[in-house]
Amino acid sequence: MTENATSVRSDRVSAVRDAAQRIRHHVLDMGEVQGQGYVGQALGVADLLAVSYADQLRFRADDPHWNERDRFLLSTGHYAIGLYAALAEAGVIPVEELETYGSDDSRLPMSGMASYTPGMEISGGSLGHGLTVAVGIALGLRLQANPARVFTFISDGELDEGSTWEAAMGAHHHRLGNLIVMVDMNALQADGKTESVLGIEPAHEKWASFGWFTQRVDGNDVAALLDAFDRAAARAEPEGTPAVILCDTRIGRGVPLLEQREKAHFMRIDEDEWQVCREQLTAGYAGSVNA
Amino acid sequence: MTTVKDGAVRAPRLKTSAMIASFADPGQKTAPAPFGHALAALAETDPRIVGLSADLSKYTDMHVFAKAHPDRFFQMGMAEQLLFGTAAGMAETGLVPFASTYSVFAARRAYDFICLDIAEPNLNVNIVGGLPGLTTGYGPSHQATEDVAIFRGMPNLTIVDPCDSLDLEQAVPQLAAHDGPTYLRLLRGNVPTVLDEYDYEFELGKAKVVRPGNDAVFVSSGLMTMRALQAAEALAAHKVDVAVVHAPTLKPFDEETVLAELDTPRLGVTLENHTVVGGLFETVASALVRRGITRRVVPIGLPDAFLDAGALPTLHDRYGLSKAAIVDTVLGELR
Structure with missing residues (x-):
């Protein structure tokens, strides 16, 4: 790598890490409004969302329906808290609106729905749907010679659903090289650890055997994520091999109080803990930047 | 006629037709x-x-x-x-x-x-x-x-x-x-091809009176409109004059047209290629009730049951969808 390229890459890493930090703060602020919620998951995937919105996606913040935008599909509807934070960071929705999260008449419902929120491409929530819709969008874009790519966010729990594998087969069969899937491998489902609910490993081998360009990375390592997305994006073309990035993430990432708490799908956080969470997030980030 | 082992004689049984078989009558356009x-x-x-x-x-x-x-x-x-x-x-x-x-x-x-x-x-x-x-x-x-x-x-x-x-x-x-x-x-x-014989055009959301009649009103959809028209012809020979209202759009339902036809002293009948639960009959019934129209309607449709396997003509007879079964039902109601 040349000196210039090294510096460009270092700038990208810094920009994404800064964006992820802001996303995490937004998530805590939104979580406090509800007093609970999918805060742990959202903190876990903040780096993934930041890589997507601060680095990879082509979009126009003031024109969410721009025809050539890269699509970002959130299949895991309850992760909406994370995506709202990312959309605010991206300038698609105003930061001030985040405090309406989950309130009556808000554009930011608890589970993400396309009809409510600018930038929300699909209504997720019934898990295992997102990748099937992504296949259709990728096919439709290609048929109309639209160069946009389809980024699709799914969770490891959604690998339980047969429809996800129908779509995995379909995407390969139809050679959807414009499709990039990220899987949040946080190893946790509603009833407990993913491996105790329904074993999905070896996940890498499963995707590879379905014909996908498969990578598995630390989903909280921004540099590693950027490399993985760059590799996937470099291969992206209208007709080719679809790409999947399995991202091992840590629930509550960035807030030791939550990282160490017994893992829960729906995390309860006491009133006096929110400020502690924010302080830990700020201190941890300052420490990591200075280190 | 076929002779079987015990010496009894019975009609040859129809066979379940292949999946691609048509339900058209022999010689039908x-x-x-x-x-x-x-x-x-x-x-x-x-x-x-x-x-x-x-x-x-x-x-x-x-x-x-x-x-x-x-x-x-x-x-x-x-x-x-x-x-x-x-x-x-x-x-x-x-x-x-x-x-x-x-x-x-x-x-x-x-x-x-x-x-x-x-x-x-x-x-x-x-x-x-x-x-x-x-x-x-x-x-x-x-x-x-x-x-x-x-x-x-x-x-x-x-x-x-x-x-x-x-x-x-x-x-x-x-x-x-x-x-x-x-x-x-x-x-x-x-x-x-049936409706070309009548003054009819498909219009999404609309029911159409395909045939007028003074004694009974058939409200039907799907292939049962074909059967309704055939049964109406057959009933004419019994001096029963039957109107047929075809309602191909089941939702949203054209209540205006259908209820105007049913709110008369004529015998009301619904005909559907569907269970009598949750289909055309109940759509009509709920529309009548909502408007406070008290009319008895005879449902012709499939029973609330898992149906038998077999040949379509046999099954349509068995479950009351055939022309002959419709004629019998209507004559029974008018008797």
């Missing part, structure tokens, strides 16, 4: 694959039209479209959840998909995908279901006897139950033009 030809013709002028199927293109007449427009046909494999999720995604990009499978698989297997990915965002996806009601002798795995009951509760979804080839040909462009999801109860293969 038919048109081949009217849906497939109509869709292929529409695609000539509308570049948004795409076709998809879940390993049943040959059995839903989608193969006609696929042959005419190979670049716009997408084989999704025997994967109905993917079929409808994909159709939703294509509609999100501005295309107008027609996605075909059997009605049983659309209604029972892919409901969640149709409901949340297509109906909730109100996308222009047209669901094409083959073998609606009792149009195959293969038994409950293939007989979609409750598809309308399943789909009627789905907001935004328009449900169409065409009678014949004419209905299908005229419906296809109107379904594509309709801004929202539709479910079409497909008749495929050599489909009878």
